[in-house]
Amino acid sequence: MSTTSLLVVPRLAAGRLSALRLPPTVILSLAILAVVIAWSLAPGLFTAYDPARGIPAHKLLGPSAAHWFGTDHLGRDLYARIVHGTASSVTSALIAVGIGVLAGGLIGLLAGFLGGLVDTLLARLVDVLLAIPRFLLAIIIVTALGFDTVNTAIATGISAVAVFARVMRAEVIKTRQATFVEAAFLQGGSRWHVLWRHVLPNASRSVLALAVLQVGLSILVIAGLAFLGYGDPPPASDWGLLIATGKDYLKWPWLVYAPALVTVAAVLSLNRISRWLRRTD
Amino acid sequence: MRHPYLIYAGKRLAQAVAVILLTYLFTFVVVSILPGDPVTNVLRDPQNGFSEEQIQAIIAAQGLDRPLLIQLWTSLTHFLSGDFGLSMRSSRPVATLIAEALPSTLTLASAGLAVALGLAFAVAYGTQFLPGRIGSALRAFPSLFLSVPNFVIGLALIHVFGFQLGLFRVIEPDSAWATLSAAIALGIPISAQIAEVLIANLDHEARQDYAAVARSRGLSPARLFGKHLLKPSSLPVVTVIALTVGELLGGSLVTEAVFGRNGIGSLVQRSAAAQDLPVLQAVVALAALVFVLVNLAADLVYPLLDPRLKLVGNPERRPETADEATPSSLRTVAG
Numbered sequence: 211m212s213t214t215s216l217l218v219v220p221r222l223a224a225g226r227l228s229a230l231r232l233p234p235t236v237i238l239s240l241a242i243l244a245v246v247i248a249w250s251l252a253p254g255l256f257t258a259y260d261p262a263r264g265i266p267a268h269k270l271l272g273p274s275a276a277h278w279f280g281t282d283h284l285g286r287d288l289y290a291r292i293v294h295g296t297a298s299s300v301t302s303a304l305i306a307v308g309i310g311v312l313a314g315g316l317i318g319l320l321a322g323f324l325g326g327l328v329d330t331l332l333a334r335l336v337d338v339l340l341a342i343p344r345f346l347l348a349i350i351i352v353t354a355l356g357f358d359t360v361n362t363a364i365a366t367g368i369s370a371v372a373v374f375a376r377v378m379r380a381e382v383i384k385t386r387q388a389t390f391v392e393a394a395f396l397q398g399g400s401r402w403h404v405l406w407r408h409v410l411p412n413a414s415r416s417v418l419a420l421a422v423l424q425v426g427l428s429i430l431v432i433a434g435l436a437f438l439g440y441g442d443p444p445p446a447s448d449w450g451l452l453i454a455t456g457k458d459y460l461k462w463p464w465l466v467y468a469p470a471l472v473t474v475a476a477v478l479s480l481n482r483i484s485r486w487l488r489r490t491d
Numbered sequence: 492m493r494h495p496y497l498i499y500a501g502k503r504l505a506q507a508v509a510v511i512l513l514t515y516l517f518t519f520v521v522v523s524i525l526p527g528d529p530v531t532n533v534l535r536d537p538q539n540g541f542s543e544e545q546i547q548a549i550i551a552a553q554g555l556d557r558p559l560l561i562q563l564w565t566s567l568t569h570f571l572s573g574d575f576g577l578s579m580r581s582s583r584p585v586a587t588l589i590a591e592a593l594p595s596t597l598t599l600a601s602a603g604l605a606v607a608l609g610l611a612f613a614v615a616y617g618t619q620f621l622p623g624r625i626g627s628a629l630r631a632f633p634s635l636f637l638s639v640p641n642f643v644i645g646l647a648l649i650h651v652f653g654f655q656l657g658l659f660r661v662i663e664p665d666s667a668w669a670t671l672s673a674a675i676a677l678g679i680p681i682s683a684q685i686a687e688v689l690i691a692n693l694d695h696e697a698r699q700d701y702a703a704v705a706r707s708r709g710l711s712p713a714r715l716f717g718k719h720l721l722k723p724s725s726l727p728v729v730t731v732i733a734l735t736v737g738e739l740l741g742g743s744l745v746t747e748a749v750f751g752r753n754g755i756g757s758l759v760q761r762s763a764a765a766q767d768l769p770v771l772q773a774v775v776a777l778a779a780l781v782f783v784l785v786n787l788a789a790d791l792v793y794p795l796l797d798p799r800l801k802l803v804g805n806p807e808r809r810p811e812t813a814d815e816a817t818p819s820s821l822r823t824v825a826g
Contacts (some may be wrong), residue, residue, distance in 0.1 A: 337510045338517050341779040345741030346759070350771055353763040354522055434745050437642050438760060453643060455765045457749070463650050470643040477638040485634070 259290035279468035294466035304365035309367025314374025322382030326327030339372035381413035426480035596754035598667035606678030612683035636683035645676035733789035
């Protein structure tokens with residue numbers, strides 16, 4: 211609501227956090243993300259088990275106090291494997307979004323700011339990227355690059371370029387028409403000065419919200435590629451790969467449900483935060 | 492009205508043709524320029540046991556020894572005349588391979604779309620009709636559906652219906668129950684996008700003046716919904732459905748792998764594993780062709796369905812995400 215901004219001003223003195231007035235679901239999402247980030251930075255702090263070493267006698271145990279998510283077919287602790295696989299899943303998603311933001315952002319920026327022929331040419335390029343189903347595009351690129359986790363991340367990133375280009379272009383065009391941009395030009399500002407000082411900062415909010423959303427989507431796409439076997443082979447333990455391994459042991463369903471639960475929780479949190487970023491303009 | 496529509500249709504048609512040709516060029520560039528080389532990776536792989544003469548024969552048959560531009564020209568002209576070349580892996584015509592795989596994927600994709608539509612309309616109309624708590628709880632559904640990968644839904648369905656309830660056997664992927672489960676797995680994430688647009692439209696229409704007038708004159712919510720809100724908020728879904736075509740195909744690649752179906756998905760997987768580029772290129776080009784044609788059809792039909800849309804000057808781009816489809820006025824109010 212637009213009233214929020216009116217309420218926020220007098221409250222600033224009372225502390226920034228209360229001024230932000232985080233909805234409870236956003237606090238929960240941030241907490242989940244904090245756990246995921248901690249898992250990927252220092253997995254050793256969260257589990258004493260070695261993710262690669264199994265005890266054959268302890269294979270396919272159900273979830274218990276000793277093994278939170280049970281053990282897999284080689285007697286490895288599933289919780290440890292998820293925690294240690296987090297870094298790979300999170301890093302790949304970040305690589306993918308980084309490629310999307312940089313390449314897509316640049317395309318959108320040039321198309322929106324320069325307009326004319328450049329805009330038309332880049333718009334057709336974006337149409338082409340949009341016309342190929344995203345997942346199929348990622349498979350083609352990863353096939354051409356070779357099968358490993360970094361390449362699945364690159365392929366996912368390229369398949370996200372079009373979305374970023376479109377949002378960036380729309381934001382740039384919206385800002386270009388604003389009076390203050392006109393004023394900046396009239397004051398003698400150069401194109402690149404106006405672009406850097408006025409257009410980019412104004413577009414960054416929408417692009418940030420999109421980027422957060424795309425981290426979640428990229429986690430899903432990369433998990434899908436890992437599920438089909440285009441990522442690193444075991445003993446890597448990306449979330450998608452864990453689910454793929456679990457599918458052969460459906461009689462012990464926690465092998466699928468535990469990594470799936472972690473994936474869904476992470477993606478859901480990212481979606482919620484992205485929504486919140488868009489709403490608090 | 493008639494004249495601007497023809498101009499619009501002409502522009503849109505030209506654009507579609509350009510995108511299809513460019514897509515072909517794009518896939519050609521991706522598969523020829525990127526570092527992976529199928530000849531060295533697959534043909535010369537000692538495990539595959541091709542003799543030197545066989546390798547030379549395949550290279551000559553595929554025209555891989557000619558300059559890139561000539562390769563592009565021959566493959567493009569052949570593609571336009573419906574000749575997709577030979578598979579490198581099996582030496583069978585690509586067109587035959589695709590024709591064999593297509594029916595299974597089409598069945599799955601159309602069943603998945605039906606599930607997605609049914610679910611999206613049920614959720615969206617539920618948010619309007621169901622009382623307080625339940626109605627607003629339904630609003631969280633699209634976000635939830637969007638966060639669950641379809642292979643997880645598929646595995647959960649196999650676990651519950653296949654293993655626990657014994658409704659179908661995993662070794663019979665084409666049985667009715669297995670197909671229905673695959674369609675549900677494919678449809679749920681796609682329903683989320685349709686439902687998001689639908690909910691946003693319904694909210695928008697319900698806030699319009701005409702709805703307030705109707706309410707103040709004592710129209711029951713059900714009548715208001717059925718007579719006034721239903722049509723204007725459901726029409727834009729036509730274009731959203733067209734946009735989900737790509738995801739139906741992309742999603743069925745994974746769903747087919749989960750359920751062990753033999754379709755385009757398994758064809759793509761086998762071809763990707765063997766770097767069988769002619770097959771991959773044909774599948775991508777066909778997918779893009781279908782996507783462009785479906786969206787062209789949606790764009791051409793939509794102005795006829797919705798007379799409020801006036802085509803003056805440049806044709807407006809259609810909304811392409813749930814966020815864009817939300818009218819901008821609504822977004823500022825909600826923000």
